[in-house]
Amino acid sequence: MNTKLYVIKEQIELLGTKINNILREFAHNETVDNALLYFTKTELPALTDVQLEGYIELCEKTFQRTKIPVLAGRLQAQQTLDCGDGVVLLAGSILEQKIITLFITRKAIQSVGYFDERLTDNCCYGDYAHRLSAAGMYPKLSVKHLPWLFDVATEEKTVGKNIMEEVSCGWFNYKHGDFPQNKKYQEIDDLKIALKEYIKRNKEA
Numbered sequence: 001m002n003t004k005l006y007v008i009k010e011q012i013e014l015l016g017t018k019i020n021n022i023l024r025e026f027a028h029n030e031t032v033d034n035a036l037l038y039f040t041k042t043e044l045p046a047l048t049d050v051q052l053e054g055y056i057e058l059c060e061k062t063f064q065r066t067k068i069p070v071l072a073g074r075l076q077a078q079q080t081l082d083c084g085d086g087v088v089l090l091a092g093s094i095l096e097q098k099i100i101t102l103f104i105t106r107k108a109i110q111s112v113g114y115f116d117e118r119l120t121d122n123c124c125y126g127d128y129a130h131r132l133s134a135a136g137m138y139p140k141l142s143v144k145h146l147p148w149l150f151d152v153a154t155e156e157k158t159v160g161k162n163i164m165e166e167v168s169c170g171w172f173n174y175k176h177g178d179f180p181q182n183k184k185y186q187e188i189d190d191l192k193i194a195l196k197e198y199i200k201r202n203k204e205a
Contacts, residue, residue, distance in 0.1 A: 001032075001053075001056055001057070001060065002032050002033050002034055002060060003032060003033075003034040003035065003036050003056045003059070003060060003103070004026055004030045004032050004034070004035050004036070005035075005036050005038065005052065005056065006022050006026070006035060006036065006037045006038065007038050007040060008022070008037060008038065008039045008040065008041070009040050009041060010041060011041045012039055012041065015115075015119070015120050015121060015124055016114075016115040016116055016117040016118070016119050016120060016124040017117045017120075019037065019102070019114075019115050019124070020114040020115055020117060022035070022037055023035065023104070023109055023114055023115075024114070026106075026109075027106065027109055027110075032106075033105060033106050033107070034059070034060065034063070034103060034104065034105050034106065035102075035103070035104055035106075036052075036055070036056050036059065036101060036102070036103050037101065037102040037104075038052060038100065038101050039099075039100050039101070040100075042098055042100055043098075044074075044098065044100060044159075047100075047156070051154075051156065054154070055073070055101065055152070055154060056103075058152040058153075058154065059071050059103040059152055061086075061087060062083075062087050062089065062152050063103070063105065065083055065084070065085050065087040065199075066083050066087065066089065066150075066195075066198075066199055066202075067198070067199065067202035068089075068138060068139070068150055068198075069104065069105040069107060069108035069132065069137055069138070070102070070103065070104050070105075070108055070125075070128060070129065070132065070138070070149075070150075071101075071102075071103040071150055071151055071152060072099045072101070072102055072103075072125050072149045072150070072151055073099065073100065073101040073103075073151040073152070073154075074097060074098075074099070074100060074101070074151060074156065074159050075090045075091070075092035075096075075097050075099075075149060075150075075151040075159070076092050076096040076097045076159045077090035077091060077092050077151070077153075078091055078092050078093065078185060078188075079091040079188050079191065080153065081191075081192065081195060083195070083199065087152075088152070088153040089150050089151070089152070089153070089195075090150065090151040090152070090153055091148050091149070091150055091191060092148070092149055092151070093126075093146040093147070093148065093149060093180075093185065094122035094123060094125055094126040094146065094147065094149060094162075094180055095122070095146065095162065095164070095180060095181065096159070096161075096162060097122075097159045097161075097162055098159065098161060098162045099122060099125060099149075099162070102125075107137075108132060108137060111132075111135055111137055112128070112131045112132055112135050112137070113131075115127075115128055116128075116171070116175075118167075118168070118171040119168045119171055119172060120165055120167070120168045121162070121163070121164050121165040121168045121169075122162055122164065123164070123165075123168045123169060123171070123172040123180060124168075125149055126146070126147040126149070126172065126176075126180060127147075127172060127175060127176070129141060129147040129148065129149060130143065130147050130175075130176060133147075138198070139191070139194040139195045139197075139198040140194040140197070140198070141186070141194075142186055142190075143176050143177055144177070144183070145183055145184055145185060145186040146180060146183045146184065146185055146186070147176075148186065148191060164180065164181065169181070
């Protein structure tokens with residue numbers, strides 16, 4: 001595998017700060033291209049070593065096919081997208097699900113930096129998706145809509161309820177024009193077009 005696994009067993013209070021500490025350690029001390037963060041302090045059943053290994057393999061395969069450098073699980077999917085070559089993406093938003101895994105590439109960190117530490121809940125993932133999109137490293141997102149997050153499709157269907165923090169949402173509003181709770185989903189057809197264009201562009205690069 002070309003991915004370093006980080007298992008985080010303590011309670012996460014300042015999400016952006018905690019993620020950044022791990023990613024700095026990864027960027028400075030590891031030679032592999034990807035990192036997978038797994039947060040265990042949730043109400044969800046723990047993933048086994050076999051499940052984690054299988055998830056990492058799916059993430060690596062999905063990245064090779066789509067070049068999407070950040071995958072967040074577990075998503076309560078609003079749409080399932082077949083990307084070919086046996087790769088299936090789940091598309092959801094920052095509102096519904098508790099995110100327990102984060103797959104991220106070294107290239108993403110080098111290109112857009114670390115997470116905004118003012119965002120202490122799922123807003124940090126949505127903000128990062130917008131930043132990747134602006135840098136051309138993610139399917140094109142509209143700031144008028146909820147930012148899409150992507151996950152790989154697995155047999156594990158259990159999702160946990162996410163709780164949004166008021167101050168974090170306030171910073172998201174400041175950066176992206178409205179509170180995430182007020183934003184609507186982008187049309188699925190627009191998402192499919194953006195994803196197809198992104199995959200095609202990266203395949204030709």
